[in-house]
Amino acid sequence: MTTESDPRFHRSAEAILAAARELLIGEGPAAVTHAQVAARAGVGRATVYRHWPRVDQLLAEAMATVPMPFFDAPTQPVRDWLHGELTAIARQLELHDVRAVTTTLANSALWDPGMDSRRGQFAGVLSERLAQALDDAVAAGEVRLRIAARSAAALAIGPIYYRSTIEHESVDSDFIDAAIDSLGTWRDRG
Amino acid sequence: MTTESDPRFHRSAEAILAAARELLIGEGPAAVTHAQVAARAGVGRATVYRHWPRVDQLLAEAMATVPMPFFDAPTQPVRDWLHGELTAIARQLELHDVRAVTTTLANSALWDPGMDSRRGQFAGVLSERLAQALDDAVAAGEVRLRIAARSAAALAIGPIYYRSTIEHESVDSDFIDAAIDSLGTWRDRG
Numbered sequence: 001m002t003t004e005s006d007p008r009f010h011r012s013a014e015a016i017l018a019a020a021r022e023l024l025i026g027e028g029p030a031a032v033t034h035a036q037v038a039a040r041a042g043v044g045r046a047t048v049y050r051h052w053p054r055v056d057q058l059l060a061e062a063m064a065t066v067p068m069p070f071f072d073a074p075t076q077p078v079r080d081w082l083h084g085e086l087t088a089i090a091r092q093l094e095l096h097d098v099r100a101v102t103t104t105l106a107n108s109a110l111w112d113p114g115m116d117s118r119r120g121q122f123a124g125v126l127s128e129r130l131a132q133a134l135d136d137a138v139a140a141g142e143v144r145l146r147i148a149a150r151s152a153a154a155l156a157i158g159p160i161y162y163r164s165t166i167e168h169e170s171v172d173s174d175f176i177d178a179a180i181d182s183l184g185t186w187r188d189r190g
Numbered sequence: 191m192t193t194e195s196d197p198r199f200h201r202s203a204e205a206i207l208a209a210a211r212e213l214l215i216g217e218g219p220a221a222v223t224h225a226q227v228a229a230r231a232g233v234g235r236a237t238v239y240r241h242w243p244r245v246d247q248l249l250a251e252a253m254a255t256v257p258m259p260f261f262d263a264p265t266q267p268v269r270d271w272l273h274g275e276l277t278a279i280a281r282q283l284e285l286h287d288v289r290a291v292t293t294t295l296a297n298s299a300l301w302d303p304g305m306d307s308r309r310g311q312f313a314g315v316l317s318e319r320l321a322q323a324l325d326d327a328v329a330a331g332e333v334r335l336r337i338a339a340r341s342a343a344a345l346a347i348g349p350i351y352y353r354s355t356i357e358h359e360s361v362d363s364d365f366i367d368a369a370i371d372s373l374g375t376w377r378d379r380g
Contacts (some may be wrong), residue, residue, distance in 0.1 A: 030220070065201065100300055106355045107293035109213040111218040123357045147368050152360070155368055158352030164279040165296045166299055166351070167313045178337050182372035 007080050013051050015041040020062035024104070025047075027047060027095040032059045060114045069128035078137035079186055084174055090171040093164035103165050127153035134183065145184040155182045203241050205231040211251040214362065215287040219294045222249045222290075231314035250304050253291050261319035268327035269376055273366055274344060278359040283354035293355050335374040345372045 019041035023031040026174040034055055052058035070089055073082045094100045105122065108115035131149035138145060147155065159179045160171050180186070209231035224245055228235040242248035260279055265271045281287045295312065298305035321339035328335060337345065349369045350361050351365040370376070 028297075028303075096300065100297075102356075103293065103297035103300065107219075107297040108292075109358075110290055110293065111220075119356065120358070127357065132324030133259070146371075147364060151353075151359075151365055151368075154353040154357055156366070156373075158349035159345045159372070160348070161356070162223045162351045163341075165308065166292075167317065167339075167344055168299075168310070169344070174337060175341055175345070178341075178372045180346075181336075182368045 001103070012041070012047050013033050015043060016048055017062055017115050018104055020058050024059065024062050025100055027099065028101065028104075030064065056108070057114055059104070060112070060118050063105055063115075064118060064125070071126060071133065074129075074133035076136075076140060076142070078133055078140075078142055079180060082156065082180055083135070083173070085170070086160060086176045086179065089157060090160045090164065093160060094170070099165055102161070112146065123153070126157065128157065141187065143184045143186050147183065152183050156180060201228070202231070202233050202237050205233060206238055206241055207252055207255065210248050211255055213359050214249065214252050215290055218290065219249055219298065224254065225343065229283060246298070247304055249294075249298070250302070250308050253305075254308060261316060261323065264323035264326065266327075266330060266332070268323055268330075268332055269370060272346065272370055273321070273363070275373070276350060276366045277305070277363070278353065279347060280350045280366065289355055292351070296377075313343070316347065316365060320346065324360050331377065333374045333376050337373065346370060 009158075016037055021030050021038045021088070022040060023036055027064055032038045032055060034045050034048045037055075037058065038048045041048070048058075052061070071085055073127050093102070105115060105119050109119035112115075130153045134143065134145060134149045134152050159175065163169050163171050163175070204225055209227045210222050211225055212230060221247060224235050224238045224242075227245075227248065228238045231238070238248075242251070261275055268278070283292070295305060297310050299309040300306075318342055319344045322340050324333065324335060324339045327333045328339075346369050350366065353359050353361050353365070
């Protein structure tokens, strides 16, 4: 039988992960079962169990394969950069697979410690990156924050997230500007 | 056997619904199965199938038993009323069962048309009620909106929803004020 030092072991892990992610995106978290993942990955069910004894661990790992490019490498003026980043987030959240991953994470985190730690990691990266960018904007005199920089992610992303995952409505530029203005007073805007 | 005119039929429906809601709140949507609901409700599995052939319909109905008291009966000044309503929403979203119901709705709506219609109903009631209250505030000269009144719910509730279900952080009064200010220019605030 294969061992962890066997290349086949790693190839099967990749095939299983890809199959799990396809099922998550296409049919939702309930479709990510050992049997369906094995069938789609073209491996035996025992192989799936050997890699991931618990299906929720496989689900969490499949969700973690979604990249997190947001709020990376801020530029000045920060407001323009922020408007661009929030527009990118809004476009991503129009995609079924991104809505699936984010809402599955928020929901599963309530019962599964592994998913909850993924949630905390996801939220922490976004709020830390944005807080850093806003601190730079404050230092450059571009904005006077009215809230703690660590609260900015929820005020900036929250409206887009709710609009997309609860209202299923689109987000336009004025909507994003309104969210940005909730963070504080921006230069040349009074 | 019992019929729909039989009081026992309605008593069993209530017991099944209560059991489904307990399982949803306590263990999450995955725990709401015909077998577990029947066991907890103290009825036969066939009785559960007779009332709800599909478990997702039972889940949607269990979720609909959560009351929706928000944004009801606005008072003037609207800003104070809105601050109070958003504070109540924030307190509710600190409760595990409310997080469970809202995140399950957002997630299941992506694959289940029945849940999606519940989602649309839920979102529509909130945005219509708030839009009406804001139109009154505009008429009374209390606020100049910067966005369409129908977009206000996402800007006001979204930050609280994200803060609670994604960041798992608490919401304070300044945070709520920041969200309210994103809606427009309020009298005596410039």
